[in-house]
Amino acid sequence: MTVVQIVFYVFAVAAVIGAIMCITQRNPIASAFWLVSVLMSLAGVFVLLQAQFIGVMQVLVYAGAIMVLFLFVIMLLDLGGKTSDRRGAPSWVLAVVVGGAITVSMAQLADYTPDQLAHEISGSTELNADVVLLEGQRLQEAIEARGVVGAIAEPLFGFYLIPFQITGLLLLTAVVGAVVLAKRRI
Amino acid sequence: MLLGPSLALSAVLFGIGVIGVLVRRNAIVIFMCVELMLNAVNLSFVALSQYHGVGGRVMVFFVMTVAAAEAAVGLAIMIAVFRHLESVDLKNINLLHG
Structure with missing residues (x-):
């Protein structure tokens, strides 16, 4: 280890x-x-x-x-x-069953490997991770060339520009909404 | 690197968040459990972005923005509810209860 x-x-x-x-x-x-x-x-x-x-x-x-x-x-x-805000025993049983089912079903990914990811993307079992997962290698190259901030900033202000603008609009809406909701009298 | 263990940790944290939402009645604690679930999802985005490209990391920023907006609006709603009911306990918020 x-x-x-x-x-x-x-x-x-x-x-x-x-x-x-x-x-x-x-x-x-x-x-x-x-x-x-x-x-x-x-x-x-x-x-x-x-x-x-x-x-x-x-x-x-x-x-x-x-x-x-x-x-x-x-x-x-x-x-x-x-005072305690915890629910009674039936809710605990339900919660542990639901949460446990979600956890157990997803925790089977514990031995997931990049090769498995490559197989699922390419649909063939012959190709390994180095051949299929080129985007990950491109990310490593971008980090080496432009640093950790630049590697994220370049796509954020390029390919993802429209979603980025939409999150700006979302924040503006949230600020206005929070002020309106928390104000006693408008 | 560490892809499988990260996904497993993400699954465990998400499950704990789900349990928290189901067993608590304090609305603010429920918000905190939702933040826990959002963070678990962020962890799997970051773990997979090592192999799947920078898109996952950009998505983490969007998730953080949405979480901040959700916290701001949600807590404002809680303040408005508290002003009416003097409580944020979900058992008192039952106007739609038949």
Whole structure:
């Protein structure tokens, strides 16, 4: 097992423990802080997957901006967790069955390899990953040529320009909507 | 690198998020569980983008933007609900209950 794998499993265990604590804590503020720990662990995983810029964005946008917004609202509404908001046993059984089914069915991807991905894309079992997955190699070349930020920025402002503009419109709508909803009297 | 383990971690986090949405009644905690699920999906996007090109990483930015917009509007709705009902517990939000 290489160092990268060991660090990955440390972050993975931290993320899973944080997620379990997040959904079982009675106090919403404790839940929010456990969620911050999950987001930080995932930022570490993103760095290990060679997506350093996305890891930084995860810390800045998610753990920074979005979670601060959550904490502000929890404290503004004074949701101290005086009474438990957990549902009864039937809901737990249903939740564990549904969540467990989703987890078990998707966790079978644990031994998924790039070669399998290549086989599924090409439809033939002879071609291996190096021949089929050229886009991944192009991404590596772009990272070497333009750096981690440039490799994402170039398609974001080129091929994905229209979706990028639409997300700008979405954010504008969300800002206007949030102000209208939270204002007492317009 | 680490494709399979990343997808498995993503699956486990998504499942925990689903369980959280189903067992909690506090609307803000449910929002946090939805953020957890969005992050699990982001993880599989990033893991697959190593082999499938830069599109997955660009998509992660769009997911983050949508999550930010969702959090802003959702929390504003929660403040409006709290003003009416003095609570964000889902058992009190039952106007459509027959």
